[in-house]
Amino acid sequence: MGGMSVLVCFHAHPDDEVFTTGGIIRRAADEGHRVVLVTATDGALGEVPEGILRDGESLAERRRSELEASAALLGAQRVVFLPYADSGMAGTASNSASAAFCNADPDEAARRLADVLHEESADVVTVYDPNGGYGHPDHIQVHHVGVRAAGLAGVDAVYEAAVNRDHVRRLITLRPSGPEDAQIPDLDTFGLPESELTTFVDVRGAIEAKRAAMHAHRTQIGDFGPFLNLSDDELRAAFGQEWFRLRGAPAGYRETALPL
Template sequence: MSVLVCFHAHPDDEVFLTGGVMRLASDAGHRVVLVTATDGALGEFPDGLLDEGELLVDRRRSELEASAAALGVHRLEMLGYADSGMAGTPENARPEAFCNVDPAAAAGRLAKVLVEEGADVLTVYDPHGNYGHPDHVQVHVVGLLAADLAGITQVYEASVNRDRMMRLMKANPSWGDDATPEGVEEFGLPESEITTVVDVTSVMAAKTAAMRAHPRRSATSARSWRCPRRWWGRRSARSRSAGGAPVGRPVARWRRRSRCRSGSDPPSFDATVWLPYCGNHSVAIREGVS
């Protein structure tokens, strides 16, 4: 058994970038630990979501617990830092906001968990935090510091394939200009920098269940899931991504930290999941292709 630790900024972030990977690891018999940096107190939510007198932070904690259970998480740790809010908002300036805390101090707390668990693999975000959110950027900084403190040599940056996302938006006839996210040209990483693609098709039921545990997020992200299933099927039959997984299949995208390479990298196989669970070598997990 090996130990995978996923470090995220807010409750619900765990689903979108590492939800499938956590479930795969758990199903394979590995220990999965989820660490969330902030309380998520500044998240948007639809009217009527909260019960009378209920605080958003309490709701988000309970949602996170339900999501973690669906994803096979064995230990959940919330560091409890204050949500910094979206980039450019007044809340960014609060001294207690996660984006303003001493990275070394926060890294020490995360490193304590890594050492306690004997972690083999740590996931963080790319340097831009995928889309520039101050808390996501801080997760990258703090995560790498913690890895150094704890002696973790296997660190992956969970990210988004920017080029693939742009291709899919252009190919989808129902996606108009008004639906294009602002700053999409800076989302995630270019395809050329992504080293690892994880096919999570086999655990999409668990990932969907975890997503539904966050009704606030599901409501605000509904536009992203409007693409008909049959359209995905047609695309997957014709085009393939750089990592070997058919375009349209649910995949997680990663950049392996170059400083963490040990030995030779495994060859690339179609529909093969590579997860560096065991120190100086990698374990291949083959997924079925329908």
């Protein structure tokens, strides 16, 4: 597509943008496109190392500043924070909080996001797969809200960002021990099988930006810690490709870039 396009990446919490879309954000920005990052929650229920917050500083405040720093490193020109609370991990008491994103009216949340899509004249939107990658209630809600919002805004190019579970299996085979402290997910439910993915984007050229964005989320060492000390080659192997499923794509459809 000639000229500037607009990519909107919709995520659940500050730091989610790095893993599955950090590379396409940086790549799109480098190619002259506009990238808008929308985050549904404040991330206030994330785990944080003792002593990292300043006196009187809330985790939500710190994570907002961390997201802004990450967005700048990745090249996103605008960051939008939707006014919802972190729902916490699946099965925790916080899932029942009335302000939690997982309990938000999907239509109301979709209208908020659709307003951004209209304002930006979005060409492409990324969400998550229906299981939110690994069953987190906020990620699942991102899927439902994002799909509704794209319909309201008339955006046809909706891509479900997903982990390629077969790629993870290959990495484990090559390095069974994995990075120190890395937890191996249940690969029967984590992400999507390669056969269901439509879009395979090479983002190895953006790997240093992804690494820098990981470092920007200092409070989230539990998520990024196992990967921060990987060699460049190891980081490229693990995070040098990003995968998506284009909603409505015909069986067997394959592409190597988003339509930007």
